[in-house]
């Protein structure tokens with residue numbers, strides 16, 4: 001046996017114990033891990049990353065970092081697609097979706113939650129304090145109140161005005177990259193080498209009351225496998241659910257794909273399914289971001305115009321994602 005083959009065999013045995021064999025055998029480098037690092041969707045991720053980085057830089061847990069990070073966006077009334085100030089459904093109700101996943105495959109989720117500013121923290125409480133993984137609607141609200149979360153009116157004057165304007169035509173038309181929908185999805189690798197993720201949104205503006213998107217669905221809007229990597233999604237939730245998008249990205253990384261390639265494959269799956277269903281991509285935007293156990297990252301989307309924020313030792317920066325179509329929306 002030549003020395004290279006012997007070396008690969010050694011790697012194979014050692015890395016199997018770590019659960020990393022598929023990646024290493026497909027050429028993943030053995031260089032130093034880039035940690036801590038946090039990634040989040042869209043430009044509002046820049047601010048959210050700062051809150052997450054405070055936790056990470058102090059040696060904190062990725063789970064705490066992602067929760068603290070997205071809480072910032074949830075509380076910001078100028079961000080009109082997440083939390084307080086989010087656009088309402090067609091009945092004028094602000095209904096929020098969120099989920100969280102930790103390094104131990106702990107999961108918690110809330111969907112169609114009203115009157116609570118921080119659905120991500122309610123999702124975490126579902127994970128940590130109940131025997132369940134998902135609560136919806138009134139039950140989620142009841143639980144949140146029992147946990148001491150204050151009940152608040154989340155419909156700001158601006159969102160109400162926009163909704164009243166919308167009522168004049170009452171046409172449900174999500175627009176690619178125009179901000180009538182967006183999500184903050186955040187994934188992080190902490191200094192201990194553990195991954196976690198959080199995802200929170202008010203969903204598609206003027207959706208049907210009761211509509212739930214991908215963002216609170218573990219596997220669709222978010223997935224974390226602490227042996228492999230993490231991924232999260234933004235865009236048309238129906239398409240992300242159809243492909244169980246974030247789980248797909250993580251499984252592709254398990255098979256040895258770099259985060260960038262994994263996001264590309266997942267987007268191509270959505271494109272294929274859309275074509276199979278004889279639908280057009282014109283009004284469908286989906287973006288994925290992914291991070292692996294080594295702190296390598298990537299992103300991809302259908303239409304141009306998607307960006308994401310990355311904070312690591314080199315600083316906080318906004319990165320424009322490559323896209324399947326060269327059109328910008």
Ligand code: ASP
Nearest residue numbers: 181182183203213235237
């Ligand atoms: N994925 C979200 C949803 O479908 C919306 C978005 O991220 O644009 O509710």
